[in-house]
Amino acid sequence: MLERDRRKPGSWATTPAKRRRILDAALSCFDERGIAATTIDDICAAAGLHVGSIYHHFAGKDDIFETLARDAMGDYLAGVVDALAGGRSSPDSIRRLVAFHVRWVEQRPALTRLMLSWEETERDRPSGREHYVQYSEAIGAWLRREARAGRIRRMEPDLYSTLLMGPLMEHARQRSAGLTSASPQTMQRGLAAGLRRVLLSGGDG
Amino acid sequence: MLERDRRKPGSWATTPAKRRRILDAALSCFDERGIAATTIDDICAAAGLHVGSIYHHFAGKDDIFETLARDAMGDYLAGVVDALAGGRSSPDSIRRLVAFHVRWVEQRPALTRLMLSWEETERDRPSGREHYVQYSEAIGAWLRREARAGRIRRMEPDLYSTLLMGPLMEHARQRSAGLTSASPQTMQRGLAAGLRRVLLSGGDG
DNA sequence: GGCTTTTTAGAATCCGGTTCTTGAACTATA
DNA sequence: TATAGTTCAAGAACCGGATTCTAAAAAGCC
Numbered sequence: 462m463l464e465r466d467r468r469k470p471g472s473w474a475t476t477p478a479k480r481r482r483i484l485d486a487a488l489s490c491f492d493e494r495g496i497a498a499t500t501i502d503d504i505c506a507a508a509g510l511h512v513g514s515i516y517h518h519f520a521g522k523d524d525i526f527e528t529l530a531r532d533a534m535g536d537y538l539a540g541v542v543d544a545l546a547g548g549r550s551s552p553d554s555i556r557r558l559v560a561f562h563v564r565w566v567e568q569r570p571a572l573t574r575l576m577l578s579w580e581e582t583e584r585d586r587p588s589g590r591e592h593y594v595q596y597s598e599a600i601g602a603w604l605r606r607e608a609r610a611g612r613i614r615r616m617e618p619d620l621y622s623t624l625l626m627g628p629l630m631e632h633a634r635q636r637s638a639g640l641t642s643a644s645p646q647t648m649q650r651g652l653a654a655g656l657r658r659v660l661l662s663g664g665d666g
Numbered sequence: 667m668l669e670r671d672r673r674k675p676g677s678w679a680t681t682p683a684k685r686r687r688i689l690d691a692a693l694s695c696f697d698e699r700g701i702a703a704t705t706i707d708d709i710c711a712a713a714g715l716h717v718g719s720i721y722h723h724f725a726g727k728d729d730i731f732e733t734l735a736r737d738a739m740g741d742y743l744a745g746v747v748d749a750l751a752g753g754r755s756s757p758d759s760i761r762r763l764v765a766f767h768v769r770w771v772e773q774r775p776a777l778t779r780l781m782l783s784w785e786e787t788e789r790d791r792p793s794g795r796e797h798y799v800q801y802s803e804a805i806g807a808w809l810r811r812e813a814r815a816g817r818i819r820r821m822e823p824d825l826y827s828t829l830l831m832g833p834l835m836e837h838a839r840q841r842s843a844g845l846t847s848a849s850p851q852t853m854q855r856g857l858a859a860g861l862r863r864v865l866l867s868g869g870d871g
Numbered sequence: 872g873g874c875t876t877t878t879t880a881g882a883a884t885c886c887g888g889t890t891c892t893t894g895a896a897c898t899a900t901a
Numbered sequence: 902t903a904t905a906g907t908t909c910a911a912g913a914a915c916c917g918g919a920t921t922c923t924a925a926a927a928a929g930c931c
Binding site for chain 1: 782783785821822823825832837852857
């Protein structure tokens with residue numbers, strides 16, 4: 462029934478490549494049908510493999526999802542940290558952060574969706590908090606340093622992540638749901654301006 | 667196997683009450699086990715009914731979930747609109763909005779979780795955008811009015827929701843995951859201050 | 872009290888994820 | 902190049918949970 466791509470003997474891919482192929486297949490399924498709606502069979506068909514093989518490489522659907530999501534999150538976080546660290550001043554770091562974020566979201570819609578969904582599902586699990594903590598840590602170091610130097614408004618640590626991540630994640634959500642009519646450039650400028658006003662010292666208390 | 671609460675003949679509840687009982691049962695299950703993990707049987711046990719009866723009142727698990735989530739969202743939105751409309755000035759409206767939000771999240775952890783999860787799952791569905799649009803509309807009217815009067819910084823409409831909803835929803839997420847150590851009062855003050863800086867006119871462009 | 876409609880019980884069904892068994896392909900070693 | 906051990910693929914079997922279906926009890930109505 463399913464059109465499977467049976468290879469002739471002798472052309473067996475090496476393990477990491479096969480793993481990759483499953484992940485890629487899953488990613489495109491997740492992206493086009495939604496995460497809950499894709500079945501293992503869908504992934505089988507897309508990867509040209511049978512259930513057994515998939516379960517040989519992964520513990521299950523969740524494992525595949527988590528692997529993809531974890532990678533996506535890791536990639537995003539690395540970019541965030543780089544952007545912040547690479548700025549030559551606080552405003553510059555903020556500009557770079559927002560520029561990176563908007564570009565990432567624009568260029569990786571599937572990964573964006575994955576990252577956002579993960580956020581949701583992870584919360585219920587034992588390991589749930591992990592990513593959140595990771596995110597906070599990633600930004601925390603930079604924020605603490607800048608705040609200590611007086612370049613960034615001093616406030617309750619919890620507020621930093623709320624006020625920084627909030628707009629960024631909300632933007633990602635809107636964008637991945639196709640709800641923004643404004644251009645990426647406009648959003649980028651607006652987000653940067655907003656974050657500057659919230660974070661940088663000066664003005665009313 | 668399941669301990670069902672069989673009522674004696676003659677004590678049958680009226681329809682809306684029965685519906686309510688199912689919803690309440692489901693809400694507590696969702697809350698204590700997580701949404702994905704609660705089975706229909708769990709809800710049956712909690713409501714003291716059998717599958718058949720539940721399917722008589724609702725189309726399925728999703729229907730129950732959506733009903734609860736829609737109600738939660740409706741309640742929240744109504745409060746938001748009230749808060750904004752009731753302020754005697756823009757800063758006052760913002761203060762009221764944040765105060766309402768923080769209180770709501772504190773007092774209704776189960777509904778908060780539901781609302782946030784709905785956001786996630788809804789995106790994939792045909793009717794997906796609906797709630798988002800609803801949210802934007804709810805705040806949109808107030809924002810447009812204030813902006814036209816010059817009391818609120820003029821910006822791309824999409825940015826309003828990003829910059830307003832972003833921090834609030836992020837706060838709700840953190841809170842419902844038990845990740846804030848700061849007191850509600852602190853968060854409330856901080857959020858209000860942040861939103862004021864972003865939204866109110868004046869200062870750098 | 873008999874008739875219709877609503878609600879319930881619970882068995883039957885269906886669907887999708889996971890497990891298990893078998894065998895084929897690869898690897899290393901002699 | 903046979904051989905033992907290991908990894909990978911196939912696909913049937915299994916299992917749990919959502920949904921559907923049928924019959925019967927309760928409620929409403931005359």
